[in-house]
Amino acid sequence: MVTRRNLLVIVFVLLVAFIGGCAENTPPTQVIPNEPTKEQQQQAAIPDSQNTPLPSISQEKMTITVYNATQDATHLVAESHVVLKNEHPAQTAIELLVAGTKNAELLSVMPVGTKLRHISVKDNIAYVDFNDKLIKNNTGGSASEMLLVAAIVNTLTEFHNIQRVQILVEGKKIDTISGHMDIGEPLSRSEKIIKK
Amino acid sequence: MYRIVLSFLLLMVFMTPQAGIAATLKGNVSSTVDNVASVPKAELANVRWLVHKDAVEGTSKLRLVIDTTGPVKINGTLSENDGPQLTIDVKDAVVGKVDDSVSLDGEIADKVTFIKKDATNSQVVVNLSNMIDDSDYKIFTLPSDISSNKTFRVVIDINKPLPKKIYNFTPGLKDKVIAIDAGHGGSDSGAVGPNKTQEKRITLAVAQNVKTLLERAGAKVLMTRQTDVDVYGPNASAVDELQARTKVANDNKADVFVSIHINAFTNPLAGGTATYYYQKTGYDAMLAKNIQDNLAKIDGFQDRGINSARFYVIKRTEMPAVLAELGFISNPNEEKMLNLPQVQQQMGQSIVRGLENFFAQAARKGGGS
Numbered sequence: 423m424v425t426r427r428n429l430l431v432i433v434f435v436l437l438v439a440f441i442g443g444c445a446e447n448t449p450p451t452q453v454i455p456n457e458p459t460k461e462q463q464q465q466a467a468i469p470d471s472q473n474t475p476l477p478s479i480s481q482e483k484m485t486i487t488v489y490n491a492t493q494d495a496t497h498l499v500a501e502s503h504v505v506l507k508n509e510h511p512a513q514t515a516i517e518l519l520v521a522g523t524k525n526a527e528l529l530s531v532m533p534v535g536t537k538l539r540h541i542s543v544k545d546n547i548a549y550v551d552f553n554d555k556l557i558k559n560n561t562g563g564s565a566s567e568m569l570l571v572a573a574i575v576n577t578l579t580e581f582h583n584i585q586r587v588q589i590l591v592e593g594k595k596i597d598t599i600s601g602h603m604d605i606g607e608p609l610s611r612s613e614k615i616i617k618k
Numbered sequence: 619m620y621r622i623v624l625s626f627l628l629l630m631v632f633m634t635p636q637a638g639i640a641a642t643l644k645g646n647v648s649s650t651v652d653n654v655a656s657v658p659k660a661e662l663a664n665v666r667w668l669v670h671k672d673a674v675e676g677t678s679k680l681r682l683v684i685d686t687t688g689p690v691k692i693n694g695t696l697s698e699n700d701g702p703q704l705t706i707d708v709k710d711a712v713v714g715k716v717d718d719s720v721s722l723d724g725e726i727a728d729k730v731t732f733i734k735k736d737a738t739n740s741q742v743v744v745n746l747s748n749m750i751d752d753s754d755y756k757i758f759t760l761p762s763d764i765s766s767n768k769t770f771r772v773v774i775d776i777n778k779p780l781p782k783k784i785y786n787f788t789p790g791l792k793d794k795v796i797a798i799d800a801g802h803g804g805s806d807s808g809a810v811g812p813n814k815t816q817e818k819r820i821t822l823a824v825a826q827n828v829k830t831l832l833e834r835a836g837a838k839v840l841m842t843r844q845t846d847v848d849v850y851g852p853n854a855s856a857v858d859e860l861q862a863r864t865k866v867a868n869d870n871k872a873d874v875f876v877s878i879h880i881n882a883f884t885n886p887l888a889g890g891t892a893t894y895y896y897q898k899t900g901y902d903a904m905l906a907k908n909i910q911d912n913l914a915k916i917d918g919f920q921d922r923g924i925n926s927a928r929f930y931v932i933k934r935t936e937m938p939a940v941l942a943e944l945g946f947i948s949n950p951n952e953e954k955m956l957n958l959p960q961v962q963q964q965m966g967q968s969i970v971r972g973l974e975n976f977f978a979q980a981a982r983k984g985g986g987s
Binding site: 496530561565566571572586587596601605609614 | 668669670671672673674675676801802806807808809810817855856857859860879880881882883884885887888892894922927928929930933934941943946947948
């Protein structure tokens with residue numbers, strides 16, 4: 423079954439290449455059918471779909487919501503990003519959060535140099551692992567720490583399969599980021615900090 | 619508004635039943651049948667639960683959702699005869715496919731049991747870890763929603779109750795035991811301002827002012843640190859350091875605990891004073907309000923108000939506790955002011971007045987939590 427599927431994908435890709443010539447020079451919408459099943463089949467044919475950027479043969483999109491802070495450091499504001507659909511939306515959400523906001527009214531909460539190391543979800547709990555810049559490059563204020571924790575938790579709990587979030591640094595559970603927040607346990611979403 | 623609706627929908631997605639449309643349809647059909655005493659209208663089909671631990675506020679809430687195959691009527695009662703229990707009478711529903719009993723995590727409740735009451739009615743018994751008040755729980759029913767594949771539901775929300783410790787505060791500062799925590803110190807400078815002012819220096823200066831004023835008023839002051847040192851030890855883990863501070867207050871049975879900090883944020887324009895509490899004794903918010911009301915009077919600092927926060931030192935101390943943020947060191951104007959001895963003195967006076975106001979108000983409130 424899998425072999426037949428792979429064969430189909432190869433035929434499909436060849437067909438696309440044949441019809442479209444060079445895919446990069448051709449607007450995808452003109453030649454590529456917008457069928458999710460085809461994309462899934464192609465992903466199944468690529469061994470390391472997590473780390474290999476996929477050619478976007480499908481136009482299927484997903485909306486990711488991330489949270490950034492208000493200028494006065496009191497609230498978070500939801501920001502929507504429409505991106506190409508992939509198999510790891512939670513990872514994409516954190517990457518978008520780390521990338522920061524383009525909205526001049528808002529401020530990114532992620533300390534400079536913070537990178538996502540790994541994210542996994544088990545029993546509706548997301549384990550999100552950052553490098554040590556999360557701690558080292560924090561401003562040290564409780565306002566920054568609170569907004570940072572809430573932004574990570576609220577961004578991830580946008581996904582219905584994530585109910586709680588455990589923040590890790592360099593692979594280890596941490597009790598606090600800058601000595602105020604008590605974050606040694608998986609945390610649930612905070613609605614109060616979101617600007618309505 | 620959009621956010622509320624979205625989060626509600628997300629919650630509903632989580633609560634999606636396995637029973638599915640078939641059960642929903644069945645419920646709809648049976649609900650059209652007029653009252654026939656011997657025929658139960660609905661069955662309890664499934665139960666799900668979740669303890670919500672708010673990322674910011676630190677509050678815990680248990681949510682139990684029971685899927686029913688039709689509409690039901692519910693009524694809740696609290697009792698302590700057989701250990702603390704919340705019993706929900708479910709009218710017109712029998713125990714169906716749901717498990718007889720489900721173990722919970724013990725944070726707020728240990729177990730939920732489904733019991734047949736008579737031919738047409740059943741009971742849901744929640745064994746609570748600690749007794750709650752009527753205001754600590756909410757029960758309600760939700761209708762079926764075929765479009766999102768949801769059946770009828772009974773929802774039980776239970777807040778984590780406050781401990782039933784009795785406090786008998788008296789007015790005045792004389793003979794009160796007050797723990798003062800100067801934030802950061804030693805190897806941990808805390809936040810650093812644009813002109814290199816270190817948070818640990820300002821917090822200690824204000825804490826010493828508070829100490830002097832309180833001792834003058836006859837209070838006994840416990841300082842977590844009196845010099846520029848780490849409380850636990852140099853370069854200790856963050857949690858050892860925080861725990862060492864709470865230990866000073868807990869071991870010495872302080873009446874209240876006040877942690878002094880200076881805030882920081884990436885935007886240099888953000889500013890103002892704020893006081894944080896974690897409601898664990900019934901007096902924490904009252905303490906925060908009294909202190910913040912006085913801090914708000916200081917010229918040059920806007921009032922950011924009081925908020926609940928999952929801050930370690932106020933969550934893990936046993937007595938009413940607050941963490942006061944005396945302005946933003948990242949704000950050049952506030953950094954400059956925080957270096958002035960007269961501003962440090964005003965900050966100290968505001969905290970002491972706040973404590974005095976708190977004991978007066980707490981004494982009026984009287985015993986109990």
